Amino acid sequence: MSRLAQPRSTVPRPRRLEPDDVIALVSPASWSDEPWVAQSVATVESWGFRARVGHHATDRLGYLAGGDRERAADLNAALRDPEVRAIVCLRGGCGSFRLLADVDTDALRADPKPVIGFSDITALHQVWHLAGVPSVHGAVAGARAGTVRRLLIGERADPVRSDSGRFGAELTTGGTASGALFGGNLEMLARGVGVVDNDLAGHVLLLETHREVGLGMVDRALTQLLMSGALDGITGVAVGALEGFEDYEDREWTVLDVLRDRLGSLGVPVLAGLPLGHLENPVSVPLGVECELDADAGTLTVAPLAA
Structure with missing residues (x-):
């Protein structure tokens, strides 16, 4: 697979949706069951939009929503359909990374439309x-x-x-930062090193993570991002949910110690305790648009998504 690099041309922002516009619902990663799909369709339609479910949204191949070819076909069909104005990923899980080389980026640039998701969908956010x-x-x-x-x-x-009572909020430092907001799941961002050529200079970095294999995963992922130069020039860090780490300790260190140690070397404002990521009721934020991070006031203010 060739490395994905930053385009040279300027792409217009997606247009704002109007009543009766179409939103595609696809499963680029793990599969979703019928009740979840039905609930998602009902939500989209309650907003006054039309829902169009991908042909393979409920396919199953192990933990994947069908084969790579089929998942990519649903995603690209949505990108190429002029009626579709936004793409909702029904769930994360695993599998989005497999599709990076197959996304029709020409269609995406020709007719910009946002993709919505988090966790494993961070792979697509990078594209x-x-x-x-x-x-x-x-x-x-x-x-x-x-x-x-x-x-x-x-x-x-x-x-x-920021919620001062949320686990991790004590990572907040002070100061302000501005720039385009970009990031997502920590592991997925680290996995992208050497595959996608993200230039995050001048950006505010969004990070969220959840515990799977202990503190070593967090340490390795942050170290990879730092040593690769992917974080050179970032202006601030917004830290979301640290799910599963609340009561976890490894040889007297917690995830907060690891994050302080690794993020501290950046010398930029950090705002933590944000309700973003793996939560029951997460807040959604645009990526790739300007934001203002105010660690003193405890706020992250992001510009509108659409033109």
Whole structure:
């Protein structure tokens, strides 16, 4: 697979959605069951849009929603369909990374439309970022799902506020930062090193993670991003959910010690305790658009997604 690099041309931002526009629902990673698909369709239609479910959205091949060819076909069909104005990923899980070389980036640049998802979908966010097209880190689920609708119709979402009672909030330093917001799941960002050529200079980095194999995964992922130069020139860090690490300790260190040690070398403002990522009711935020991070006030304010 050839390395994916930043395009030279400027791409227009996606247009804001209007009533009766089509939103595609696809499964580029793991499969979704019929009740979850039906619930997602109902949510999209309650917003006044038409839902179009991918042909292979409920296929199953182990933990994948069918074969790579079929998952890529659904994603590219949505990119090439002029009626489709946004793409919702029904779930994360595993498998998005396999599709990076197959995404029709020419179609994406010719007709920009946001992709919505998080966790494993961070792999696709990197493709959208390289294509110069904003996307949405979040989900069409939970009590805050309506934020996605507001973003799609061109509204500016409310500032995301840090919760001092949320695990990890004590990582917050002080100061302010600005720049385009980009990032997502820590492991997926690290896996992209050497595959996607993200230039994050001048960006505010968004990070969220969840515990699978202990603190070593967090340490290795952050070290890989640092040593590869992927984080050179970032202006600030916004830290979301650190799911599963609340009561976890390894030889007297917690995930907070690892993050302080690794992020501290960047010398930039850090705002933590944000309700982003693996949560029951996550907040959704645009990626690839300007933001203001205010660690003193505890807020992350992001510009509108659509033109």
